[in-house]
Amino acid sequence: MEPSLIYVDFMKCEDRSARLYFDLSIRFYDQVDISWFWIEMAMEEKQQAGLLQYCLEEKVFAEELPPMDTIIGLRRLLENLGTHAAHSALNIDDAFNIAIQIETCEMERICQRLTAPILSPPHVVQKKIDLFKKKPCEKLRSAAERFGACLAIQARLAETI
Numbered sequence: 001m002e003p004s005l006i007y008v009d010f011m012k013c014e015d016r017s018a019r020l021y022f023d024l025s026i027r028f029y030d031q032v033d034i035s036w037f038w039i040e041m042a043m044e045e046k047q048q049a050g051l052l053q054y055c056l057e058e059k060v061f062a063e064e065l066p067p068m069d070t071i072i073g074l075r076r077l078l079e080n081l082g083t084h085a086a087h088s089a090l091n092i093d094d095a096f097n098i099a100i101q102i103e104t105c106e107m108e109r110i111c112q113r114l115t116a117p118i119l120s121p122p123h124v125v126q127k128k129i130d131l132f133k134k135k136p137c138e139k140l141r142s143a144a145e146r147f148g149a150c151l152a153i154q155a156r157l158a159e160t161i
Helices: 003-027 032-058 068-085 092-104 107-115 122-133 136-146 151-160
Strands: none
Touching: 003 032, 003 068, 003 092, 003 107, 032 092, 032 107, 032 122, 032 136, 068 092, 092 136, 092 151, 107 122, 136 151
């Protein structure tokens, strides 16, 4: 398959995960700290999508591309998570459960692989390094504890680290 199509489809997955985090920030708008936390998570996803956009524009493609079936599976997962995020009774535990599913699926690993060929300019390489140094599950674990997610959610996050 054409690399540009893979990059476009995967970029849409990153954008969709960012949208889910933005939706969570809106859901918890009355709790400023947690709302900002979800916005930060969304911005990280948007930055990853930006790196993919850079690859697309510069035609810097990875040699090994994920199969389209993998991307279709990720799209379905994100659609299902969007349905869960839209429930009116969504609580903090549900929100963290959605985030766990986003952060433990293959998206991070695939994005790292797809952006690995970026070797210049230095500021883009630095952004790539900074983004992938972050440990989203550690960030989620700390936030789950800080915002009072149930012990089961906290335990799941501890297992992912």
